[in-house]
Amino acid sequence: MDLAEDLLSVVDRVDFVFFPVAMDFKKEDVENLGNGEIDVCFINGAIRTSEEEEMARLLRAKSQILIAYGSCSCLGGIPGLANLFPREEILQFNYLDGPSVVNPDAIVPKEETKVPEGEVELPSFHDDVKTLAQTVEVDYFLPGCPPPVILLKGALEAILEGNLPEKGQVLAPDIALCDECPRKTSKPERLRIDSFRRPHEILADPETCLLAQGLLCLGPVTRGGCGAACVSGNMPCTGCLGPVSRVRDYGGKAVSAIASLLDAENEEEIVRLLGDIVDPPGTFYRYGLPASLLHKRILQ
Amino acid sequence: MSDHSGPQGHASFEPRIVAFFCNWCTYTAADLAGTSRLRYPPNVRVVRIMCSGRFDPQFALSAFRDGADGVLIGGCHPGDCHYQEGNHKALRRFILLRMLAKQLGIEEERLRLEWIAASEGEKVQRVIAEMTEQVRRLGPLRLAPIPAPVERVGQLQEVGRAR
Numbered sequence: 326m327d328l329a330e331d332l333l334s335v336v337d338r339v340d341f342v343f344f345p346v347a348m349d350f351k352k353e354d355v356e357n358l359g360n361g362e363i364d365v366c367f368i369n370g371a372i373r374t375s376e377e378e379e380m381a382r383l384l385r386a387k388s389q390i391l392i393a394y395g396s397c398s399c400l401g402g403i404p405g406l407a408n409l410f411p412r413e414e415i416l417q418f419n420y421l422d423g424p425s426v427v428n429p430d431a432i433v434p435k436e437e438t439k440v441p442e443g444e445v446e447l448p449s450f451h452d453d454v455k456t457l458a459q460t461v462e463v464d465y466f467l468p469g470c471p472p473p474v475i476l477l478k479g480a481l482e483a484i485l486e487g488n489l490p491e492k493g494q495v496l497a498p499d500i501a502l503c504d505e506c507p508r509k510t511s512k513p514e515r516l517r518i519d520s521f522r523r524p525h526e527i528l529a530d531p532e533t534c535l536l537a538q539g540l541l542c543l544g545p546v547t548r549g550g551c552g553a554a555c556v557s558g559n560m561p562c563t564g565c566l567g568p569v570s571r572v573r574d575y576g577g578k579a580v581s582a583i584a585s586l587l588d589a590e591n592e593e594e595i596v597r598l599l600g601d602i603v604d605p606p607g608t609f610y611r612y613g614l615p616a617s618l619l620h621k622r623i624l625q
Numbered sequence: 626m627s628d629h630s631g632p633q634g635h636a637s638f639e640p641r642i643v644a645f646f647c648n649w650c651t652y653t654a655a656d657l658a659g660t661s662r663l664r665y666p667p668n669v670r671v672v673r674i675m676c677s678g679r680f681d682p683q684f685a686l687s688a689f690r691d692g693a694d695g696v697l698i699g700g701c702h703p704g705d706c707h708y709q710e711g712n713h714k715a716l717r718r719f720i721l722l723r724m725l726a727k728q729l730g731i732e733e734e735r736l737r738l739e740w741i742a743a744s745e746g747e748k749v750q751r752v753i754a755e756m757t758e759q760v761r762r763l764g765p766l767r768l769a770p771i772p773a774p775v776e777r778v779g780q781l782q783e784v785g786r787a788r
Contacts, residue, residue, distance in 0.1 A: 460772070572683070574687070576686075584717040584721040592720065595717055605724055606728050619689070619690070619769075622728075
């Protein structure tokens with residue numbers, strides 16, 4: 326269980342100057358601060374609109390230390406999968422063509438709209454999803470969807486004790502999840518996958534390595550630090566903490582790790598086996614497409 | 626850089642292909658092609674790896690990010706790998722990589738895996754010539770740039786309303 330109550334002891338020692346999700350703060354509270362007046366700022370969420378970009382730049386200017394909090398700000402997150410589609414196609418589908426859309430007047434969001442009272446504005450919708458570090462300079466990264474409470478607590482304690490590591494670091498262990506997985510000892514000497522199963526298709530044995538059972542667990546490629554929370558819930562790791570420091574492109578490394586395990590020798594067998602992976606981009610870049618080497622799907 | 630500006634299929638476009646050749650077979654075959662004075666297009670940049678099993682899909686993605694239009698992997702024939710099964714791993718990784726890359730908008734012809742034995746200098750010549758032409762027809766690979774952060778706003782400059 327993920328009790329956040331032990332955070333309260335840490336939270337007692339800080340003064341919030343901006344925390345819109347939990348307290349009544351407004352943007353002008355930030356604007357009225359001097360540059361660097363905020364000691365530490367955590368920003369979550371990927372950057373897709375001009376409003377998000379503006380807040381990121383504003384908070385960056387006002388903060389000594391900026392921490393990208395969560396998979397979205399660190400890697401792009403699940404919203405990053407929007408980088409598989411052109412901007413126009415997204416707007417077209419969501420406001421006009423989608424099967425559940427009822428929009429007889431074909432109203433689409435506009436940045437400026439005249440209404441009887443005057444003119445109202447909406448933020449602009451960028452061409453792609455960016456990570457926080459692709460928008461402003463970021464000092465530390467705390468990935469996770471959501472970040473494990475224990476890592477957040479560790480980060481807060483490091484801040485209060487003046488113990489933060491060198492800038493640019495990810496505030497999580499730099500080793501793959503398999504290392505802390507409770508099922509580690511059940512991993513066979515020669516791990517081979519002869520078919521991929523999705524979690525709803527089998528009754529997974531709660532004590533055996535999930536990869537050995539044909540579930541596509543991304544533990545070998547993913548940073549640990551979460552205490553193998555999903556695996557402990559009998560679900561394969563989906564990669565939310567992103568890669569370790571030795572990996573540049575998470576999806577590429579995942580391809581390497583998973584493909585190595587296939588129990589198939591010739592092209593035909595391999596293709597057939599891989600046919601069970603229904604959505605490679607969604608599986609291998611679920612959280613990290615904007616942070617990847619390709620950044621978005623190539624649209625010619 | 627300027628040789629990349631031609632429209633798709635235009636004769637002025639010179640594809641840039643990065644090749645990862647295994648030391649024992651394919652790289653040796655490429656040497657043989659050289660000593661035999663076999664002529665082939667100069668569009669391939671060869672990187673020698675000890676085994677095709679060393680090929681990490683990140684190499685291909687990194688090559689594309691750095692301007693490659695195609696990536697070629699050369700290894701020993703199955704059964705002949707100097708390290709027993711490295712080439713088998715390479716095949717599995719290559720197929721999944723190509724599948725994933727295709728869904729990310731990279732045409733299949735930009736990624737190629739060939740088994741080329743040490744004696745097959747002529748195969749090196751043929752494969753490079755073929756792939757160069759295929760990629761030339763596809764045109765340059767245009768990746769979206771990776772956004773760079775705006776510079777850190779200077780400490781002296783107040784942003785927003787001053788207090």
